[in-house]
Amino acid sequence: MPGFSTNAIHAGYEPDSLYGAINPPIYASTTFAQDDLAVTRNGYEYTRVGNPTITALEKAVAALEGSAYAVAFASGMAAIDTVLRVVLKPGDHIVIGSDAYGGTYRLIQQIFTQWGVENSVVNMTDVGAVQAALRPNTKAIWVETPTNPALDIVDIAAIADIKGQATLVVDNTFASPYLQRPCEFGADIVVHSTTKYIGGHSDVVGGVVCGNTPELEEQLRFFFGWVGAIPSPFDTYLSGRGLKTLAVRMERHCDNAEAVATFLDAQDAVARVCYPGLESHPGHEVAARQMKRFGAMVSVVFHTEEQAVTFCRSTKLFCLAESLGGVESLVEHPATMTHLAVEGSALAVPRELVRISVGIEDEADLIADLEQALAVVAAGAKGAQASLSS
Incomplete structure (x- = not known):
């Protein structure tokens, strides 16, 4: 299996057969020619539901996270919002850490609460407290580690052991896949703001969600296309360029x-x-x-x-x-x-x-x-x- 840096540079793309471009081309096309009625060429029809430049970034991030797939979004918040939509419905309950990114909590408290989703705020470093907060309707546990901004460390494997039927989501933005791969410790979903270390140069906004179950990927891609929180090909090109280093x-x-x-x-x-x-x-x-x-x-x-x-x-x-x-x-x-x-x-x-x-x-x-x-x-x-x- 290739090493991390090799995957960061090569995973997700091979020089194309037409011109041999070393870097993934920026496919700045909204639509793609089809070979026949409803017969796509290599699976691409419209950028809102898929684009080769976006696919290259997704495959590279999945290789680095050790996940089956990754789905890219227009921002880290778009990625977070989509995950919440996928794992929660009215009447459900989510457990979130007492030290977490303010934007994540604001979204849960101000938007999803109105939708009928309950939340409990818990010190995630106390596994017993997390377990005590679980309810029959708990559908998600939201973990950051290191946390933002106190830099607490949450034991991912310990939370995975007590999560029951809840989906364990780990925001891995602060660590990056180079320093930490949450799926190896039992996380069901991994979220990144690619704006941060993956892009790495303060010049692009983006997000990505990684996972291993086909059902989750299908739901994520449904929201990707039908809600339309997609990254632009140029933005994903920049994120992919950053990923290489x-x-x-x-x-x-x-x-x-x-x-x-x-x-x-x-x-x-x-x-x-x-x-x-x-x-x-x-x-x-x-x-x-x-x-x-x-x-x-x-x-x-x-x-x-x-x-x-x-x-x-x-x-x-x-x-x-x-x-x-x-x-x-x-x-x-x-x-x-x-x-x-x-x-x-x-x-x-x-x-x-x-x-x-x-x-x-x-x-x-x-x-x-x-x-x-x-x-x-x-x-x-x-x-x-x-x-x-x-």
Whole structure:
């Protein structure tokens, strides 16, 4: 069986017989000529239900995830919405983690609740609590690991053991298929925002859903075509191009993230560093068991919200921006940015927390930027203390 990088480069496409193009062509055609009435040529009729460029990406991602198939969508949220539509119906119940992407919870709470779907918010690192939350009508358990933004680690195999008839869905965006393959641990469905590490260059939005059962694939493709949440051929080409370098990028991402986490963990201004690669992390052993390395996301808890905000405003190389997984390093304040929608809910993010997406720049430059930002934080803390003393 080919290795990961070989599959990332070659799976899903072979140079075509007409011109021998090394890269998958961008089939910018909405419709395809048919050989006879309702007789398609190689199975393609209309891009809303299938396109060769999209197929190439789907086959490559499936090969990397070790799944039977993958279905691409226009965005990660379109992928999430489609999975929820497939596995849930009115009267069903879903269990979701207490630390999860705000957009996922917002969709479940504000849209699917109106449709008659119940939800329970549970600490997914507590398998007993997950099991206790299951009901006769529980049809789905939604897992992120590492979680967003606290970077908790969920034991996928342990959840799979207690899920019963529920469908176990794992959002694998933070890890990427290079670091973690949830199907190997019992996940039924794997979801990615390909916008992040798979695309890898902050220039394309997309999503993908992976699975192993033919029934699920049929339902996913029904929604793919009839709802129309499809990616464009150009977007899937960009995602596929990014996929080719996923392995080498993730190695550099992880190298830098480990250095950043270690550096921040030694700073007095920092109350706590959330990074599964640190031995002090509660999920370190589980992460070591189910992940190849520990990822490129680092979250930092400061002593006060003011310090967290000051830090975000003071970095220079780390750009203040939402999203993650690109080659450039980003910093953001989840409570007021990516997770604003869950303010006041069971998923509310500590306002002292800062989320960092560590890129692939030179390590020394990243550390230098953190040092100068922390110096600004320290100066502000001293000024506040002096003001109180006076």
